[in-house]
Amino acid sequence: MIDWFKNLNPVIQALLATCFTWGMTSAGAAVVFVFKTINRRILDGMLGFAAGIMIAASFWSLLAPAIEMTEQAGGIPWIPAVIGFLIGGAFLRLVDMLLPHLHIGFPDSSAEGIKTQWQRSVLLVLAITLHNFPEGLAVGVAFGALGANLPTATLAGAVALAIGIGIQNFPEGMAVSVPLRREGLSRFKCFWYGQMSGVVEPLAGVLGAAAVILMKPILPYALSFAAGAMIYVVVEELIPESQLESNSDVATTGAMLGFAVMMLLDVALG
Secondary structure, eight states: OOHHHHTSOHHHHHHHHHHHHHHHHHHHHGGGGTOSOOOHHHHHHHHHHHHHHHHHHIIIIIIHHHHHHHHHTTSOTHHHHHHHHHHHHHHHHHHHHHSOBOOTTSOGGGOBSSOOOOOHHHHHHHHHHHHHHHHHHHHHHHHHHHHTTOTTOOHHHHHHHHHHHHHHHHHHHHHHHHHHHHTTOOHHHHHHHHHHTTTHHHHHHHHHHHHHHHOGGGHHHHHHHHHHHHHHHIIIIIHHHHTTTSOHHHHHHHHHHHHHHHHHHHHHHO
16 A cells, blocks of 8 residues: 555545545546447446445445444444434435436436426436435545544445445446437537536545444444445435346446456455
8 A cells, every 4th residue: 555645634534535536536527529429238247246236335344344344343233223323324315305317227217316397417417416426435435444543444345335335336426427319419428427426426425435434423323324324325216227128137247247347356355
């Protein structure tokens, strides 16, 4: 690990890590400068891959550490994990009900949230932005745990989580920009909208890191909250979208590979 990064404040580490994940979203969105369309089987496989990474990260990088921290503190290990997990899902459900958005591949009539006359392109971007928030929050909380000086928190583990989230952000950025190109927007506008869907991650990362450092007792709940929010996104959005075109075999294989990659990163580096 680079020494200068080790010596940074955890909030700055979280900011840099989530800027990396945002950059990976931008890299995926930049694919639109090369391709106007993408094979649906490839896209479904990538969406499945992203789902697999998020599922693995939810357990290996968030829930398992939350349980271990509570055990070491002498508490009942399942309480923060269960409560935080359910609150995280409930929070995303509330935002899902209120924020106008449209999932990729669905008709305009399937738009969710408060009814609005916003353009389809804006609704598509908001759908991706909605689930980028818990991803940024998860990375921020992981780095914030370092600032709280908890023995179970490691820099390598936090970096592994950021790498995993970054990898799965690439297909997400592409999943925004390429469909917008098919709808007639310019390449630059498609790229701009695609990368903007990830700008919320640095904001969420800094917020999560700062909150944990200032309120150390909430860490197990914060980790579990992020896990619940990410699982909600996987089940409500990524998996359904990857199954739309009957490419379930490709999507499922992608999910298995994504889970394996995230598990490898967390166990090998963390």
